[in-house]
Amino acid sequence: xxxxxxxxxxxxxxxxxxxxxxxxxxxxxxxxxxxxxxxxxxxxxxxxxxxxxxxxxxxxxxxxxxxxxxxxxxxxxxxxxxxxxxxxxxxxxxxxxxxxxxxxxxxxxxxxxxxxxxxxxxxxxxxxxxxxxxxxxxxxxxxxxxxxxxxxxxxxxxxxxxxxxx
Numbered sequence: 193x194x195x196x197x198x199x200x201x202x203x204x205x206x207x208x209x210x211x212x213x214x215x216x217x218x219x220x221x222x223x224x225x226x227x228x229x230x231x232x233x234x235x236x237x238x239x240x241x242x243x244x245x246x247x248x249x250x251x252x253x254x255x256x257x258x259x260x261x262x263x264x265x266x267x268x269x270x271x272x273x274x275x276x277x278x279x280x281x282x283x284x285x286x287x288x289x290x291x292x293x294x295x296x297x298x299x300x301x302x303x304x305x306x307x308x309x310x311x312x313x314x315x316x317x318x319x320x321x322x323x324x325x326x327x328x329x330x331x332x333x334x335x336x337x338x339x340x341x342x343x344x345x346x347x348x349x350x351x352x353x354x355x356x357x358x
Contacts, residue, residue, distance in 0.1 A: 208232030210284040211275070213262060213321055216243040219340055220288030227284075228254040235275050235282060238289070262289045262317025263309070268324050281332060285325045287318040287339040 210227045214220030215236035227234040228251035236251070237260035238244045248255045258274050261267040272280055291313055293306050318339050329335030 208284075209234065209279070209282050210286060211235040211237060211282040211325065212286040212288055213237045213260060213317070214287075214289035216240055216247050218288070218290075220286070221247055223286050223288055223340070224255065225251055228252065232283075233279060235279055237271065260289075260321075262321055263312045265320065268317075268320040271321070271324055272328070281328065282325070283334070284336045284338060285322070285329065287321055287337075289317050289321075290314050 208227070208230065209232050210223070212220050212224045212227065212234060215224040215234075216238035220238065224234045224236045224247065231254070233254045233256075234251065235258055236244055236248050236255055237258045238247075239259065239261045241257070241259050244257045244259070248257045256276055256279055258271065259267070260271055291310070293309055322337060322339070326335075326337065329337070
């Protein structure tokens with residue numbers, strides 16, 4: 193569980209509860225599953241409710257689902273009020289939302305709309321969610337913010353530059 197990993201690194205979380213974006217599958221799904229199975233409660237936030245419902249059912253009673261589109265300012269702005277009462281104070285906020293729209297193409301072959309969508313999701317989406325969640329975390333320390341990114345952010349390949357930081 194993420195709380196256990198943070199404890200190993202010298203960080204303590206009171207309950208080990210978390211909120212993970214992109215929680216319907218992939219890395220976000222794995223983080224949500226590990227948190228729920230590790231004894232913490234987890235808010236699974238993602239855009240596709242059908243797949244998210246399956247993920248929450250697989251985790252069990254320690255998980256709840258909230259629809260979230262990180263590209264939509266209003267969706268992020270209302271995230272906390274849409275989380276069920278009693279689940280609104282996560283110890284850990286994990287940004288995992290992402291996609292691979294446009295594939296892994298060379299810069300000159302990737303459509304500008306795909307560039308815009310990727311950056312809006314991966315970069316601005318994480319910033320929006322962080323901006324919404326951090327004020328409450330600062331009022332009830334200790335809180336932890338984790339932003340997971342793809343390997344190209346650290347070791348850029350020659351092809352898909354939209355997955356790399358500026």
